Amino acid sequence: MRQHRTFPRFRLLGSLLLVVAAGAAGLGAAPGGAAPGGAPPGGTAASAPRPLGDIVPAPASVRPGGDPYTLTPRTRIHVDDGAREARRVAAYLADVLRPSTGYALPVVDDDAGPGGIRLRLTGREAALGEEGYRLESGRRGVTLTARTPAGLFHGVQTLRQQLPASIEEDTRRRGPWQVAGGTITDTPRYGYRGAMLDVSRHFFTVGQVKRYIDQMALYKINKLHLHLSDDQGWRIAIDSWPRLATHGGSTQVGGGPGGYYTKAQYKDIVAYAASRHLEVVPEIDMPGHTNAALASYAELNCDGVAPPLYTGTEVGFSSLCVAKEITYDFVDDVVREIAALTPGRYLHIGGDEAHSTSHEDYVAFMDRAQATVATYGKTVIGWHQLTGANPARGALVQYWGLDRTSDAEKARVARAAQNGTRLILSPADRLYLDMKYTKDTPIGLSWAGYVEVRRSYDWDPGAYLPGVPDSAVAGVEAPLWTETVSSSAHIDLMAFPRLLGAAELGWSPAASHDWEAYRLRLAGQGPRMEALGIDFHRSPQVPWRTA
Incomplete structure (x- = not known):
């Protein structure tokens, strides 16, 4: 390579x-x-x-x-x-x-x-x-x-x-x-054109994040969503809870060394992104996906016992203790410190796959967490499970469902949109960059199916969800989860060329979307990506040119 x-x-x-x-x-x-x-x-x-x-x-x-x-x-x-x-x-x-x-x-x-x-x-x-x-x-x-x-x-x-x-x-x-x-x-079709990098499952250095920022900027992406916490790792220093980073950030999937960003390093990433007109959207996932935090502080657990650090890839087993007041002290401290470091408008609070939290507790927790975000001057973003609670006024909901997602769940999201909640579209079987292209892709997952270049590009965000008008769509985002992604070479393989299709879905007029025309323009990007050292997936669906 x-x-x-x-x-x-x-x-x-x-x-x-x-x-x-x-x-x-x-x-x-x-x-x-x-x-x-x-x-x-x-x-x-x-x-x-x-x-x-x-x-x-x-x-x-x-x-x-x-x-x-x-x-x-x-x-x-x-x-x-x-x-x-x-x-x-x-x-x-x-x-x-x-x-x-x-x-x-x-x-x-x-x-x-x-x-x-x-x-x-x-x-x-x-x-x-x-x-x-x-x-x-x-x-x-x-x-x-x-x-x-x-x-x-x-x-x-x-x-x-x-x-x-x-x-x-x-x-x-x-x-x-x-x-x-x-x-x-x-001019762009949508104001929100994002890419997400999960630095929790596998940690990526400041230099690696900057490299991805440079790649995104070339194609007019204007949001970098950083998934900073999960079961496998906590990746941002919090002064008031220092063990989150030093203990919770000390490993990753497979048991590697992990890592975390100091506040100075995080500010460096934010400034670098701003120099390319990308706004950083930090995510602290809660109340689920929190094992790294629970392992760092026993008092955040309902039974007062800290679980061991986790290096696997299962989901849905962890939860903050909704009944304890210290949980909300923790949320307030974390949100306050991250908001102070982040000049952008948004703070993402996750909210997905909280299978170990009862519905009643989930609603109560998300109500308080959203209020905390507002206290520190930020706008909430949450995964679309937030529509099962009470999305705050002005909140954005990020939809990651599939074509096969139940009609009831899609209808719930549509009702929220009809009531004024705007959507970021990240359907997993279209825009999740960690999905394999085919069964032969050497890394990646396939729970959402195989996502080749055409499938990733060939859909219309403005008409994707029944009952959701184009005016309710804030934009699109292409998430890259990193259970199997552990290097910049892996990022190149999984993100490119699909990230270019996501960029076009977010920027270009709906009337210009045509697969046959796009694949020819995309083919012309092959020599450019080669010149930039991006070792992209040479999809057979595209008549690639070479330098």
Whole structure:
């Protein structure tokens, strides 16, 4: 298996860089009559610019036309004088482009310089919203326009994907470095586009998490859900309950050494994600999935006896003691300390598979836990079992059911949506990245079935659950549980290329969703992922191209 580099071009430049996730478009006619991913008549795939909009996720609007723009040793990156946030994005872009082109690409503060690449932030483009952008390309240059730094960063990701895949290399490569002519105008379908990494079953270092953040950002994912606690491990230092990390974090599935993040390390992850415009959503699962906490503090158990640490993979056997007041002191302390470290809006309290908690106790516990989250200024997210209790006003519910989930359970979730609770969709038989592709996948699980690339992509979040209107869907999230995933190479195999489909489901207009068109655009991402050192699953459903 090839070695995976650590994405040096994604590093922070000075302070926080601004994030980018590729803005993508419904494919219009390709310039020169080319099919998406192909070469124009009379040209070659090696020399022709990538057809405008031949990226992932697909952009909302693509209007090809005109001559391409070619980067040269004289290219400069322009920002408006004094536009500090635009300059940060420009510095990020230059850092991406310099190693492979060998060009200096100076970032200059002027609004009247000739040609080159121009990055503009303006409050006058209301239609672009909080994350949209416009890319205009022609012979004299490329202009990216957005209302916000996040939108500008997403536009940079689109510009990056319009260049040849070798732009991702760390060493100088031969061009030409061309961007097809025309205009992309792009805004996301959903505001919540997430990926979850379970660091509890197997622990992942700060560097490994940052690597995954870089990969997510390229495809415009804007939420990183960190599953920080479970039966097998507690992964965040809590000053008021120190044994949670030192004892509860001391192992993992299979009995490995485990690990945990200090508060400084967690803040580093949060800042790194923010530099790529990803918001970290921390999860402390409760009242079930709590054996690591119960093993750390005997007083959290109803019988006052701490169980041993757990290194297996069964679920549903643990529960906080709902009747004890110390349980709520524990919840308050944990939520308070994590909320203070997390500038984002959300805090996830789990709530699934609480099989050892009675329904009455579950409802009582979730009522108090949700109130605690609100006390510290955060919005609750819970797994969809929360709809069996009383979802707080404004809470988000994350649905992980299957096509075969009972009609009664789906109806309960639909009623909550009809009453104002918005949903994040993560159906396990579509978006769980730990599910095997086929029976021959060397790692992964199959309790939700086999999930090949087409099955993962080929569904509509806005019409997925009966009785749930598209307006009730906040977005989508692709969880990666790690019972069998223990390395960055494993993340690459299981997340890619399915994470790209999740990104497109969250960003692109429903009208652009078409498997046959998507598989061709996805095939074009093969050389890019190879250049980035991502050892992805070569699904036979996709006509992969190679570098």
